[in-house]
Amino acid sequence: MKTSIEEQFKVLQGEVDVLAGATLDTPLASLAQWDSLAVLLVISHFENVHKVSLSGAQIRACRCAREIFNLKPLSK
């Protein structure tokens, strides 16, 4: 069963600590520790949970978490 983007975001928040207090639409740049480590954790989460590859450049270009969920994965 396909889970909603809100539910998927909750799982992501559990793994990427800097997203803990954020919403899907919080500007990522406004988070104090939205850094290269956070990007690594997001890549890892999407690899493990969603089985898709996102690039660091794709994630860094996103303004909010909702945009990350709407990214087109890299071809495997």
Place this chain on the structure above:
Amino acid sequence: MHTLIKHFRIAGLAVTTGSIRRNFITDGQAQGVPLAQLERVAKTIGLVDRMVAPANITALDLCEDATRRLLNEMNLDASSIDAVIFVTQTPDHSQPNNASLLHGRLGLSKSAFAFDLSLGCSGWVAGLHQAALLCAHGGAGRVLLCAGDTLSRLTNEKDRAADPLFGDAGSATIVERTGQATSMHFILGADGNGAQSIIVPAGGARQPTTDLTRKEKVDASGNTQHSENLQMDGAEVFNFSLREIPLAVQSVMQHAGYTPASADALVLHQANKFIVESIAQKIGFEKSKAPSGIVAQFGNQSSASIPCALIDALGDRLAANPLKLVGCGFGVGLSWAAFAGEVGPLTIAPIQPIQNS
């Protein structure tokens, strides 16, 4: 590229590290980085201590020390070595190569050939592949494989993203021809389109050293670098590692008939704990079979990290019995080299810091 090489064995391993201990938290606090931020990175990436070399010590010195200790431990004379392969990204000179310098220092026979392989973190396995070929097909009875770097020399101390990752180390491996039916499978590959992901842009022939190439710039994250520093896009390297390395490892295991259950260990290049655990998980290896503890003790040691992990995590077992090993080095190039086969019993000289004279 898949290769099956027979009739050789790894006979001995040694690693010499830098002698100066640097601590991630202490260094970070000295630069004014908040403790909570340091602890978050330390916990996730697995950074604790790293061992760096003093300014007068190079990869050549580290590998020479490892070689002398190993030859002593194996009771071998240097004159019995038929070839020396030196894997490094930080040679003493642009020419001659490090292998020739080591050839002279050790007093090797004039019939012993000496050449460098310009590779980083994939280099120990790629060098093993070359050494094995020389033994199996090239008429060499005994090959000295040295692999090591002083990458701490290339990073900028004010680059808090790259600098804390790297330690300095040199390894020595003795590879021998054997009449026994030993065999090892290799998978080697490269992706030159990713060359910019790990690069020292200036200081070579393309962009020679000038005042401008040493001019420091601060990036968007507040890290300082100049064009002769090692620059690494961590996210892209992580992406590459998760994309290519599981495929290479699964392929080499398939050729060898190994599974995560039947193999004794998966020894990956010790880039950092997070990358090692992520790759091992993707391939299906339990954490207990995939050593990831080198970075916390020594830092990312480039091409010396796999031999260091073999000694640190498996040394006692390898000294006593053969183990079914799978391994993969990966990094600058971008490039990767994986192996699968039985290793051991072999002679080990312990991991030691260089004695600074």
